[in-house]
Amino acid sequence: MLKIILQSTHPIAPFNEPARDLRIQNKPLWLAQRDALAPFTTREMELPPNGRLPQTREACLVYRDNLWFDEFYIRAFLAEAVKRKRASRAALSINDPAFREHCLPLSNSYTPAGELYLADLWYYPNGPEPEADPLVIDLQAREIGYYHIPTYMAAETGDLVYWVPLRSLIAIDSWVHIFIADMVFGLFGRGARFENRLNEDVVFKLGIIAASLYEGHQVLESSKLVTLGRNVSIDPTAVIHGPTTIGDNVTIGAGVVIENCIIGDNVNISQGCQLMLSVVGDGTFLPFRASLFMTTIMDNSMVAQNTCLQMCVVGRNAFIGAGNTFTDFNLVSGPIRARDASGELRPSNRPVLGGCVGHNCRIGSGLVIYPARTIESDVVLFASPERRVIQHDVSYEESDHHKLRNPHNHRQLYPRHREVVEESW
Numbered sequence: 001m002l003k004i005i006l007q008s009t010h011p012i013a014p015f016n017e018p019a020r021d022l023r024i025q026n027k028p029l030w031l032a033q034r035d036a037l038a039p040f041t042t043r044e045m046e047l048p049p050n051g052r053l054p055q056t057r058e059a060c061l062v063y064r065d066n067l068w069f070d071e072f073y074i075r076a077f078l079a080e081a082v083k084r085k086r087a088s089r090a091a092l093s094i095n096d097p098a099f100r101e102h103c104l105p106l107s108n109s110y111t112p113a114g115e116l117y118l119a120d121l122w123y124y125p126n127g128p129e130p131e132a133d134p135l136v137i138d139l140q141a142r143e144i145g146y147y148h149i150p151t152y153m154a155a156e157t158g159d160l161v162y163w164v165p166l167r168s169l170i171a172i173d174s175w176v177h178i179f180i181a182d183m184v185f186g187l188f189g190r191g192a193r194f195e196n197r198l199n200e201d202v203v204f205k206l207g208i209i210a211a212s213l214y215e216g217h218q219v220l221e222s223s224k225l226v227t228l229g230r231n232v233s234i235d236p237t238a239v240i241h242g243p244t245t246i247g248d249n250v251t252i253g254a255g256v257v258i259e260n261c262i263i264g265d266n267v268n269i270s271q272g273c274q275l276m277l278s279v280v281g282d283g284t285f286l287p288f289r290a291s292l293f294m295t296t297i298m299d300n301s302m303v304a305q306n307t308c309l310q311m312c313v314v315g316r317n318a319f320i321g322a323g324n325t326f327t328d329f330n331l332v333s334g335p336i337r338a339r340d341a342s343g344e345l346r347p348s349n350r351p352v353l354g355g356c357v358g359h360n361c362r363i364g365s366g367l368v369i370y371p372a373r374t375i376e377s378d379v380v381l382f383a384s385p386e387r388r389v390i391q392h393d394v395s396y397e398e399s400d401h402h403k404l405r406n407p408h409n410h411r412q413l414y415p416r417h418r419e420v421v422e423e424s425w
Helices: 029-037 072-086 099-104 176-199 202-215
Strands: 001-007 043-047 060-064 066-068 088-093 112-113 116-124 134-138 142-148 157-164 169-173 224-230 239-240 243-248 258-259 274-276 292-293 307-312 338-339 346-347
Touching: 001 029, 029 066, 029 072, 029 176, 066 072, 066 116, 066 176, 072 088, 072 134, 088 099, 099 157, 099 169, 099 176, 116 134, 116 169, 142 176, 142 346, 157 176, 169 176, 176 338, 239 243
Parallel strands: 001 043, 001 060, 088 134, 224 243, 239 258, 258 274, 274 292, 292 307
Antiparallel strands: 060 116, 066 169, 088 116, 112 116, 142 157, 338 346
């Protein structure tokens, strides 16, 4: 089957980079798409904005490169589309809670069609056609709680919950969608699928119990749930609970606690760090007592000691100094707003949400960042009497390095560029 990729040139703030180049589940989005489609496609073609679909009678899968989908969704979509034997377009129902709560806010990539929203993913059995029928695939969402807190921070029950799908499809139009794809649809989804299989597959359950007994570990610490790469060094006092994936050439120091994470290659996690429900990119360095909760860090970044990131997204080649505080909750009740696809501030539909740091940033020590604030790529921030609390989004023009005698010592690697208008298919 031929795979046709439609380029999306819309830059995602604050990274100033198209979605395809950003990391989801510790893979560039374009690579995650390729891996999910590898069992189904044999050839590929990439079209620039406003490019025309080729004239062919070959079966085609067409998608825009800002979509993140997992293997479970794409398998269900293609199975149903092939069975139909007619052109089909992925559609999502407003009644699907995972789509309504997590995908639709802050997005402009879906085309409304009554109670359906059409995504930029098509299947053509006999080559591209002018029309395609909507195809709704149930995301199989279930409600999962992730925090029990005082009732003034959440609903009457005091629970913060996510609608977690077992099949995932989301357009990356905002940095918040990276958070959703990595945490809610990614790590929470992996955990939910594991629990499902544990309850339904007796052989799988017995295999896990047998492995934990043989290894002398608790079930969550067994090799069936904690996957290690090559050349991994783990201090005996570290605690690692699965489902967790750890890459090659990783060093984990004394007293480290890791629970349900994805750790990339060449990562150094020093003494006393705590990581929970987080994605840590290749080449990341976490000195002692750095903490991550439901946070994404892209490749080659560093978070210094005594800094805690909760529900944040950090770009590549970034440095976050010691003792910074990224808050994630409005003390006075009110919606947390974030930038949508057009750059406007809109409700994020999140009761708690951390901040976002772009690529190639340098954040000094001792800053306080309010919820959902963003720091644009290439920004340098020094804590000073004038600016110790970040109350608004920080642009490159506001970077503190412009005040230095030699501002060119910090290169701008990710400038803003004009968006190209994309054609709707």
